[in-house]
Amino acid sequence: MAQITLAKALTNGLRAAMEADEKVILMGEDIGKLGGVFRVTDGLQKDFGEDRVIDTPLAESGIVGTAVGLALRGYRPVCEIQFDGFVYPAYDQIVSQVAKLRFRSGGKLPMPIVIRIPFGGGIGAVEHHSESPEGQFVHQAGLKVVACSNPVDAYWMIQQAIATDDPVIFMEPKRRYWEKADLDESPTEAPRGLHSSRVVHEGTDATVLAYGPMVKTSLEAAIAAAEEGKSLEVIDLRTLSPLDMEPVLESVRKTGRAVVVHEAPVTLGLGAELAARISEHCFYSLEAPVLRVGAFDTPYPPSRVEEEYLPDLDRVLDAVDRTLAY
Amino acid sequence: MTNADFGPDLGSVFGPSHEGEGPELVQLLTPEGERREHPEFSYDGTDEDIRGFYRDLILTRRIDAEATALQRQGELGIWASLLGQEAAQVGSGRALSPQDFVFPTYREHGVAWCRDVDPLRLLGLFRGVDQGGWDPRENQFGLYTIVIGAQTLHATGYAMGLQRDGVVGTQDNDRDTAVIAYFGDGATSQGDVNESFIWASVFNAPVVFFCQNNQWAISEPIEKQSRIPLYQRALGFGFPGIRVDGNDVLACYAVTKAAMQRAREGSGPTFIEAYTYRMGAHTTSDDPTRYRLSEDLENWKLKDPIARVEAYLKRGGVADDEFFADVQAEADKIATHLREGCLALPDPKVLEIFDQVYSDPSPELAEQKAAFADYLSSFESESASTGGTV
Numbered sequence: 001m002a003q004i005t006l007a008k009a010l011t012n013g014l015r016a017a018m019e020a021d022e023k024v025i026l027m028g029e030d031i032g033k034l035g036g037v038f039r040v041t042d043g044l045q046k047d048f049g050e051d052r053v054i055d056t057p058l059a060e061s062g063i064v065g066t067a068v069g070l071a072l073r074g075y076r077p078v079c080e081i082q083f084d085g086f087v088y089p090a091y092d093q094i095v096s097q098v099a100k101l102r103f104r105s106g107g108k109l110p111m112p113i114v115i116r117i118p119f120g121g122g123i124g125a126v127e128h129h130s131e132s133p134e135g136q137f138v139h140q141a142g143l144k145v146v147a148c149s150n151p152v153d154a155y156w157m158i159q160q161a162i163a164t165d166d167p168v169i170f171m172e173p174k175r176r177y178w179e180k181a182d183l184d185e186s187p188t189e190a191p192r193g194l195h196s197s198r199v200v201h202e203g204t205d206a207t208v209l210a211y212g213p214m215v216k217t218s219l220e221a222a223i224a225a226a227e228e229g230k231s232l233e234v235i236d237l238r239t240l241s242p243l244d245m246e247p248v249l250e251s252v253r254k255t256g257r258a259v260v261v262h263e264a265p266v267t268l269g270l271g272a273e274l275a276a277r278i279s280e281h282c283f284y285s286l287e288a289p290v291l292r293v294g295a296f297d298t299p300y301p302p303s304r305v306e307e308e309y310l311p312d313l314d315r316v317l318d319a320v321d322r323t324l325a326y
Numbered sequence: 327m328t329n330a331d332f333g334p335d336l337g338s339v340f341g342p343s344h345e346g347e348g349p350e351l352v353q354l355l356t357p358e359g360e361r362r363e364h365p366e367f368s369y370d371g372t373d374e375d376i377r378g379f380y381r382d383l384i385l386t387r388r389i390d391a392e393a394t395a396l397q398r399q400g401e402l403g404i405w406a407s408l409l410g411q412e413a414a415q416v417g418s419g420r421a422l423s424p425q426d427f428v429f430p431t432y433r434e435h436g437v438a439w440c441r442d443v444d445p446l447r448l449l450g451l452f453r454g455v456d457q458g459g460w461d462p463r464e465n466q467f468g469l470y471t472i473v474i475g476a477q478t479l480h481a482t483g484y485a486m487g488l489q490r491d492g493v494v495g496t497q498d499n500d501r502d503t504a505v506i507a508y509f510g511d512g513a514t515s516q517g518d519v520n521e522s523f524i525w526a527s528v529f530n531a532p533v534v535f536f537c538q539n540n541q542w543a544i545s546e547p548i549e550k551q552s553r554i555p556l557y558q559r560a561l562g563f564g565f566p567g568i569r570v571d572g573n574d575v576l577a578c579y580a581v582t583k584a585a586m587q588r589a590r591e592g593s594g595p596t597f598i599e600a601y602t603y604r605m606g607a608h609t610t611s612d613d614p615t616r617y618r619l620s621e622d623l624e625n626w627k628l629k630d631p632i633a634r635v636e637a638y639l640k641r642g643g644v645a646d647d648e649f650f651a652d653v654q655a656e657a658d659k660i661a662t663h664l665r666e667g668c669l670a671l672p673d674p675k676v677l678e679i680f681d682q683v684y685s686d687p688s689p690e691l692a693e694q695k696a697a698f699a700d701y702l703s704s705f706e707s708e709s710a711s712t713g714g715t716v
Contacts, residue, residue, distance in 0.1 A: 025490075051490050057528055062479060062521035069483020072468070073491070077483075093518070096473050097480070104457040105469055107682040141683055165685035195688075242688035 001184050007177040009151035010040045010116075012185065013158035014078065018048055021076060024162055027054040027063055028080030028116075037082055038118060038177055060090035067113050068097050076112045076162060083174075084119040085128025091136075098167045099142030110165045114158075118174035119147075120213045120263045121310055124303045131300055132264035134212075137169040138241040138273070145241040146194060147171035149215035151181040153238065156191035164194065171240075173213035197244040199251065203233035206257035206320055209248060209274055211237040214261045214311060221316035232320065240270060248274070249281050256287035257323040261311055266294040288326035291319045350557075351601060352581055353571040357629045359637025361576075367584060369576040373644045379575045380639060381653050382416040383632045386436040388657035389445045392664045393435075393452070397610045401668055402452040406433045410573070410605030413631030414538045416440060417578025418600070421586060422506060423499070425466065429481035429507045432470040433538075437508065441467040445660065446667040455671050474509070475516035478535065481507035482522045485531035485589075494532045495592025504532040504589035506582070512543025514559065515551050523563040523597070532589035535560075535597045536582065538572060540604035545617040560597035572602030573631040603629075677702075 004012070018024045026041055026048075032055040035042030045053035056063050060081060067077035081087045087094075094115065101109045121130030137145045144166050148154040154172070161168040192198065200215065201222045210218040215236045222232040233251050237243070252258045258278050260271035271292035278290050293311045301309050354362050354369050361369075390408050397405040408415060415436025422428065422440070430437055435448055443460050450459035451470055458469035471477035485505040488494050493503045513519050514537060526533050539556055541548050552559070560567025570581045578600055585596035603626040607614050639645040680687070680695040687695075 057521070057524050059517075059521045059524065061518055062525050065476065065479025065518055065521065066483030066486060066525055069480040069485070070487045071483075072462075072480060073484050073487025075487055075490070089517070092473065093476065093479065097471075097476055101469075102685070103682050105462070105682075106456065106458075108461050108463070109469070110685060144684070242690045245689070 001182045003180045004151050004183045005178050005180050006148070006151045006154045006173070007038055007040050009155040009183055010158055010172065011042055011044070012183075013155040014041065014044060015047070016185070017078075017159045017162040018044070018052065020159075021162075023074060024076045024078065025052045025054065025070065026078045026080065027056050027067060029056060029058055029063075029082050031055060031080050036080055038174065040116075040172075040177075041080065060086055060088075061093050064090040064093040064098060064113075064115065068093065068101065068111065071111050071113050072109060076114075078114040078116065078162060081115060081117045083129045084117055084131040084133055087115075087117055087133060090115075094137070094143070094167075094169075095140050099140045102166070103142055111167045112162075112165050113167045114161045114164075114170050115167070116158075116170045116172060118172045118177070120173055120175060121300060121303075121306050122175035122213065124306070126303070127300065130303070130306065132262065132295070134169070134171050134240055135264055135269045138270065143167050143169055143241060144195070144239075145169040145171065146239050147173065147212035148238070149173060149176065149210075149212055149236050151179065151183050153236075155183055155185065157194055157238070160191070160194035171212055175213050176216060179216070195239040195242055195244055197235055197237045197239060197247045199233060199247060200236045201232065201234035203231035203255070205231045205255060206233070206259060206323055207248070207251040207255045208232050208234045208259050208261060208316065208320070209237060210234065210261040211240060211270070212263075214263060217311065217313060218261050218316055221313045221320070224313060225317060225320060230320065230324065237270075243273070243277070245277060245281070248278065252278050252282045253285040256285050257326075258286075258290045259293060259316065259319045259323055260290065261293045261316055263310060264294055265297045266292045267297050269294055288323040291323050293319045350555075350569050351571050352568060352577045353574050354576040354580060355574045355634055355638060357573070357634050359634045359641055361638070364577075367577065367580040369580045371576075371579070373642070376576070376635065377639065377645055377649065379416060379420065379579070380632070380635045380645070381656070382420065382436070382439060383412045383575065383635060384653050385657055385660055386412045386416060386439050387632065388661055389435055389439065389664065392661040393449060394606075394610060396449070396665065396668055397452070402449060402610075403454050404609050404611055405452050406609045407606040408433050408435050410603050410626065410631065411538055411540055412436050413575035414572040414578050414600035414602050417575040418506065418536050418582040418598075421579045421582035423503070423586070423590075425493075425500070425503045426586060427466045427468065427481075427484055427503070427505045429468045429477040429484070429505065430470055431474075431477070431508050431510065431513075432472055433510075434470070434508050438467060441465040443467050446664055446671075449664065449668050450671060453668065453671060455674055475513035475519040475522075478507045478509055478513070478519045478522035479525070481505045481533050482525045482529075482531050485526065485533040486529055488532055489529070494590060497591070499590075502590035504534060504586045506534045506536055506586065508536050508538065510543065511537065511539040511541065511548050511551055511556060512546065513537070514556055523560070523565075523595075526595040527564040530592070530594040532592065533595050534582065534585045534589055535595060536600065537598065538600045538602055540572075540602050542604050542608070542614075542618070544608040544612060545614075547618075555599070557597060557599035563597075565595045565597065567597040567599065569599045569601055572600030573629045573634070575631060575635060602631075
């Protein structure tokens with residue numbers, strides 16, 4: 001079993017999906033010969049041709065809008081948005097068309113479209129290249145939203161997203177593209193379902209909820225906390241819409257405390273929704289209010305301050321201390 | 327500083343842009359009902375076909391009038407009338423092959439008629455009982471799109487799908503397929519429409535862009551959208567643009583047929599500007615007396631799309647009184663069908679709104695639906711226990 005990066009796991013997942021179904025086509029800017037700016041589609045145009053790996057004109061609404069037409073014709077387009085901050089020109093097509101066509105048509109027009117978005121900061125980039133817009137898609141009925149955090153999930157989740165008959169916003173943690181893990185591409189067990197959250201570190205004192213790039217940060221926090229005698233349970237949400245609340249609620253009932261960690265601003269972010277649901281369903285188990293660790297309600301700052309701006313191990317531990325202080 | 331500092335004046339390059347229809351207009355039937363020849367486009371149908379057009383035009387106008395009346399009587403929330411645009415829609419709609427796919431706006435009632443969509447189905451959206459009550463795959467007629475111009479990208483993507491399916495340029499007329507995207511003059515300012523032109527051009531997609539320039543985007547005249555005639559924009563994107571008399575059903579038919587054939591053969595997109603006029607309001611909620619002159623309307627009435635066909639049929643003795651009476655009787659029948667059908671359209675059930683958000687019910691929606699059902703039924707049990715009636 002070979003060590004493989006998250007980016008390469010996505011490449012292999014895309015390749016497997018394209019081999020499994022000839023209706024799967026990739027579209028995006030620079031995804032052909034270049035293989036995408038993060039090389040996620042590296043080599044795919046060479047192997048599957050220009051009709052299935054389409055270098056598009058430079059216009060995001062056009063990418064998603066033509067994907068709608070291709071889906072209506074029976075294709076399963078996978079759109080690459082080059083960077084998180086460039087998805088907004090496509091926002092109308094995503095929200096008003098992709099998300100609503102099934103509903104509008106009473107179920108007659110499914111929209112099996114995957115929109116891949118590298119998201120989050122931490123790579124020293126210029127403005128618009130480090131954002132976390134996932135909450136804006138979670139808020140839209142008709143979309144499914146998932147975020148992978150590691151190479152193994154990346155490999156399976158991209159294939160599961162492509163096989164879904166609904167539109168999936170697929171958030172890729174760009175600063176983890178180069179993280180490596182062992183990947184078994186032909187496992188004896190079926191991979192877990194796309195819309196399932198899972199406990200990635202067991203603990204008893206507090207529950208830390210994270211997804212995408214913050215899973216690694218939270219795991220590191222759990223290890224550091226253990227050295228101080230605090231036992232953190234870390235859950236990788238994986239699915240943001242729909243949420244998989246059962247493992248979350250089960251954990252919080254056990255620990256009585258919850259901290260949600262994400263890079264997106266806290267106001268109306270995933271943490272707000274999770275806090276509301278946890279307090280509704282675990283009210284009598286809670287020992288402390290649900291706390292959120294996330295970005296401030298500012299635009300993403302210049303990269304020279306992003307290390308201080310982004311939630312890190314210490315910010316997670318600080319929140320853990322605050323919740324344990326109740 | 328004068329314009330000359332920036333190069334030639336637009337007017338000297340393109341000619342006057344908004345003063346009348348211009349000499350470039352393709353016209354095959356004059357407002358007086360006389361046939362005309364054009365060097366590039368000709369009408370190849372029979373008089374029997376023209377009688378068919380007349381029938382389509384009358385029935386389309388009647389469907390529209392009946393829907394407007396239903397709105398006035400409170401049976402529809404709103405209606406977007408096509409009055410004045412019947413020839414553009416019937417001419418282009420009849421030029422399509424059965425396998426071609428249509429991406430309409432919310433005003434394409436005449437095209438829907440040509441695609442055999444039951445006009446009653448169109449009312450659902452405007453009555454508020456559904457958001458598109460027909461199966462797009464049954465008639466190759468997409469759902470009405472309300473966001474301006476969004477469907478032009480869908481059309482182009484669909485056309486790219488046709489290319490990948492190998493149903494373009496095979497020289498088999500029953501197999502080769504193309505797409506037509508409808509939109510208005512206002513939509514040409516939208517980014518999506520311009521992006522669709524770029525995509526269609528770059529990928530040589532089999533799509534015809536059919537723009538009904540009805541001179542008005544709600545209250546804004548065409549001058550607020552463009553400084554050059556719209557059809558001339560196509561050149562900048564790299565494909566042909568044609569301006570056709572949008573009130574001339576024969577010209578709209580001939581030009582659309584040629585453009586669709588060109589697309590099916592694999593020669594790429596065409597832009598058609600059907601130069602017409604919105605005789606009515608934007609929708610039943612609009613009041614055009616606030617922004618345009620009645621004189622304009624009177625001038626356009628002289629170019630009515632139906633009157634000229636009627637004049638042609640009568641002058642040439644191509645149709646007799648019985649024919650006209652039959653068409654009127656048919657129109658009456660359709661009006662009755664619409665009226666009775668509209669009143670009988672069942673209201674949707676509120677609990678059904680949860681069912682088609684996703685292909686599989688998410689746990690969240692299942693929970694919300696169940697909780698809402700319980701909430702609703704709590705009223706029933708309350709009224710049952712107090713012996714009340716619902």
